[in-house]
Amino acid sequence: MGVKGWLLLLCTAIYVAECDDTVGEPVLENKVHSHIDLPLPDDHDVGHRREGNVFPESTSVPPQGSAVFNGQTEGSGGGRKVSVTEISFDSAIDDLVWCGNDHSIVLLKTQNGRLYRSVDGGKQWTEITHLFQGSSRSESYRVDSIVLSEADKNVVVIIGEGKHHYVSGNAAKSFVPLGYDASINMYLFHPSRPSWALLSSWEGSCFTADNDEDCVHSIFVTRDMGRTFSRVSKYVAQFSWGDMKAKSEDRIYFSKYSLESGDQPKQDGWNNNINFLYTDDFGSNQNIIMEGGNKFLVSGNYVFVAKVSDSVKQTVNLYVSTDNAKTFRRAVLPVELEERSYTILDTSEGAVVIHVGHDYEGGEVEVGNVYISDASGLRYSLSLPNNIRSASGECEFDKVYSLEGVYIANFRDDSGGVLNPRNKFKTHIDGTKSQIDEKRHRHVAHNKVEPLIRSVVSFNKGAEWHYLQPPKVDSEGKPYDCEEGKCFLHLHGITQYKNFAPFYSVENATGLVLATGNVGDRLRFDASQVNTFLSRDGGLTWTEAHKGAFIYEFGDYGGLIVMAEDQRKTKEVVFSWNEGASWFDFNLSKHDLSVNNIVIEPKCSSLNFILYGNRNGVGVAFHLDFSALGQPVCKGMWNADSTSSDYETWRPTDPHGNKCLLGRKLVYKRRKQASECFNGKEFKAAVDREVCVCTPDDYECEIGFTRAVGSNICRIDGTWLMKEGCTSSSIFWTEAYRKIPGDVCTAGWYPPPVAVPCPPHSPLSKGSKMVITTILVLSFIMMAIVYISNNDKLKHVFHNYGFKQFSYVAYAPVNSKRQAQRGGSFGGRFEPELGFIDAEQEQDEPTLLNYLNGSRAAGASQSGTKPEPQQIELL
Template sequence: MDVPMPIDDYQIYYVSNNHQVIFIRTIDGHIYRSGDEGATWEKQTDPSKMPNFKATSGISSISHTQVKDGTIVLYFLGSDYSTLWVSVDAGLSYTYCDNLPSFSYGFQMHPMYPGFVLSKRSNNGNIELWVGKDNGKEWDRLLDGLTQNSQSYWSIFPTTDPNRIYVTKNEQLLYSDDFFVTSHVIPLDGKRVLAFAIFEPNKFVVKTCADVQCIDKELYISEDGGKEFTLAEIPERDIASERENDFLVWELSDSAIWLYVDRGCVASNCWGDMFHSNSADTDFTLSLPYTKRGEFTKYNSVDGIYLANQYITKSSVPESAEAVRSLITFNKGGDWNLLRAPEFDANGQPTNCHLENGCSLHVHGWGTSSSFTYFYSVPNAVGLMVASGNIGTALDNKKDKIATYISFNGGVKWTEVKKKEYVPEIADSGAIIVMVVESGETNEISYTIDNGNEWRSCIFTEKYIDISNIRTAPGWTSRKFLMYGQRTVNGAIQVVIYQISFDEELPRICSKADFTTWSPTTEHGNCVLGKATYYNVRNQTCSYGTDYKPTSTFEKCACTEEDYECDYCFSRSDLNSRCTMECRVSGIPAPPSNCTDFYEVDMGYRKVDGDLCDFTMKGSVKPKGLVPCVTPSPPHSRLTGGLGAIPIIIIVSVILAIVVGIAIYVYKNNDGLRQYMTLPFQQVGEQTNFEQGESLVEEK
């Protein structure tokens, strides 16, 4: 049998809303539990804890949920995919379930009733859908004849039956409210369904074939939980030499769907066009062509600001796999600009890198396989982002060229804080930023608690370790962190886990007098999305605290060109160029008799969705679009052209944030680290005579 989820890494699970209960799964499938946010640990994979657990067994995955009454339910799937343990008290006790169908995988917890869970089962190549009831004590087969690509989800929509299940089978989208005693087909004009995704509160996205051969693809979107679907309108681009390989729903943010359309690849480096929808999601406009696949992200703490990496092109094709530049938009993709490089490097030397000389800052994204430290921001650390990269004319992947950069003002200005690449974490809503070198063994950590005014170092152990990751609890409000890595002792790999707390370093919670206002408008002189937003941020060295929620006020601004984006079938040929028509649309005025290249029309621009600018205010303008004297050949249409059968990839911004959530707390010197530790480090696993302050698990 093909194992659907190999045990190839150790993982950390925060399973309670107060973040006190944590589980770690090691590479050999053993489980350890902490009830005090990582200060102490106890091994769970033992017959004294988990009934019928065998020494040769392991755990392949943990699924968990917490309901409103505080109940925490966890499912522990054995490494043989046929054994199951369930806990309904956050791991204080376990029940062994002896009737799990063999070769089960892919558990999905019910969003309302934790006693129910969906699971898939591989049965001699036939994929089946099962439901577990009564916390895994009862299992029923719902469907068979599925494939590895078949999708199944509980409904998350408030207007549907709470037990509704959506499934793709035989290229149809089905749903059932009675565990498939009866089922219904969502028609979608009779089209063959390839993939679907659902988003809270009521968004439903489905990709279908547009023709019998499935050469063309279409996107159906529902805004009412699947009651009615609308066929999305995506303009063709005038690039006959390229073909659309697939489209991917990349992100949902700022009331828009961001849609990535594949265009081509150089070796393993792929590029495409980034479109985004209007507020009704009925049509899309091109935001950024030649986007490097996987390298687009929202600046999570500020509305309307995004970063992306784009291939530098020549004659409408990328110059090379290495020709990539970083761009930023302050108006939700309406236009894009190069990142201004820092004036000085981390050693205080002038960078002599200026936009007018073709030099700018370039940072790594998710698609850069050689780099761990991609651009990283969290929702409640206002204005803050950390990234690794370089200054120059293009992004450089050479390790000796990479440095670590940080912005505290929404990406307007950047500071080079470290030579080399560092793994960052943002905590206490941005009050604490910690960095550790990304590759190689180390015993030193850098951190700041005053918005980068001072960076301090901490020697946290005498023995060097290779740090794998650093994490804080979800929400980025805690001041306690886990750092984990490994080292080799006598030829054996040992996992080391630290809990480090900043409770004593930042003991005082910020008061009202500790706050000031900050605005992106003040930084770069322009309003963002038609408003000057003023955020309340601290200006003293204090802790935001776990209850802090960012607050802001705003004032409307007059409308300028930055409040508009290219309309349907219009796009920019280069940075800061005007919106120019590239496919036919109705209502375009005829060209003047003396037209040579382009002529202006009162079309081609639309206000950015969510933009609040007031056109009645003095100084307001609306830009004019350009139309070529010779009409472009591609008509307006849905997305067409040899799209492959790759399923839609859904990566929502909040998930991006969770995936890259890594954290660690340290103190300004080693003495402080030892002195102020609220609880001593504990060994993860069986007690041995390791020095206090280090936690080890031997990996087999």
């Protein structure tokens, strides 16, 4: 699967956007070459361009019903070959889907709605559009989309642009008509039963004025592989199957309008009249779970629902269930900001990571806060503020899929440009209106100030973040020219995928990450400043793989990397079989093309790639077979690290040098970088696990506390939840740390409680109220006395009682210094010292106390005795 093929799977969003009658409404949803260090034996000019006019310059559309096969090229050099086969299609390539038990069958759809099939991984193609409605009508039939069952990769549904649709149970070898003869908006297979599916359709007068029926969005269910369908419900906004992990996969969740009459309203915002329901009997009984529940996501043991809070302000609250939607509780966030949208980023390893959009107004880029939950999925602490997002909910936040608990993200750094690890996170979000460039070759103007976007990495599931360390030198061996303290690596994320390939990893390529970006003080959007980078250790350290922005793909479980430029037309492919230690290149053909993507079968285990793009308006695909290089299969997995083995052991490490991640020490076996061999199809990555002793890295901040980038100390962010009975002159004891969900460490360091000053807006204590009342009364009495003593009619009263001199008394502020009896007498004017700053702390000033050194003394929790507190900084 290619980089851009993964992009639609990276972020699952609860989001509301406009949608027309034909499009489903959104659901809640997860060149200068570098040096060549290891030349190929015999010949490193791997791919010679073919001589003669083998690749015709003609841009004509291929004959109807068949692809154009222009032959096969083999660049030879002493027996070293990369086999290249070029195929042209009727129009640009729109989609590629791998199907079949071994992923050897590929389906390809073009923008003209033609469908092609390959049985050899994309080397040879046959158009199969004529299978639909018979060859006599193949010209008029257009394919809209290909839907594959995850439960059985042989079951495929072809959705047509009109009313005719087809299903296959043998990986598209043959088809039968689907038993539904109307336009299909969405087709959703059951997660474990390939013959079950849900489909949605806009019915009635949605597409024609001749129909008197109401225009409504309905869902239907089939349990016989599409032969028959029955209606589940009408006026539906969103629908989904349950989840296998929760053993509720046969349940149907959906949200629908409460008023079932007239045309269904177009959902262009959060709506109080939409409710969240479920059915366990395919619609016979529909049970309301939550009124006002507009959008939802079912993920593992969690059910998330966005419930309308204020339809006028367009705000919502997030509710979470962990018991199959029997009970829901509102998610607790540490900030009092309006919640407008959610993106569920991750629900693995026992915790929930969400992105919350708080506002939409102002700013240069769209941002939101990333929060991470405790084990219950209900209490969320701030992990990363100002995370970059797109207007449609995709977030520049991604897992390193081959490692546990490792994230890479981009955020708008509001520290003002100074990279100081003690800078605090700002929790207030200046809402934004995204102006993301949708043109592939458009560059940022040189006179435009680019937003301060920076990249960070976390090795403990978002509990702690670090700026990316840049390579020491670039791919040409030259040091980077950037200011010390502002020299970091910054990578492009998913919101810029039409311009630059985002950071990319796959589960089967251990520790490997590819990305495009730049070294400097911030992320740059000028293509001339963007290069391609590679990490072999999960994002800890990086090397510049190539100058320029490339599109890329992994093969052979990470043993092979294939790239091509995608910022300009090219005919060149570069590849590395030693994880970037050296790069080799060859030409695809004599003629340049615009490369759209490089893709591979879903497991990334093959040596066969498909590179596709456009040339003069015609879709072109190249099948690249690297098995022709003749490399042997790697040996010695059982005795890794020995000189006779092609494998080594590798231990992931965080920026502190800690080899324990999420409480476990992981030891992977992977191919040595210098080994000239391929892992092969049968390769299985081996990993050993060892439980570690707990350290502060195994803990994240509790609600109300945050860590600055580069720091592992949790400090108050000013938004903590006030304890009951807290008064402005007192403190309360609380936990600043909590164990990261999914962390398995034992014993070792345990976070002590911290003493926190009650917020200034807290109620006054009884003692404080008495003191203030006494001061006010005394002040009033003194003012009355002074007034009376200076009144000509009343001052004789004071004279009679010995208070004659009282009228000459002057008053100064408490703790102020007299200026050497300036004026010479009590009757002189008092002039306080201007600009006086006391270097000592006021005795009654709030002090934040914490215990950060050492572990809790034995028995402290039982006796209540607290060790000598140490002062820490209050942000």
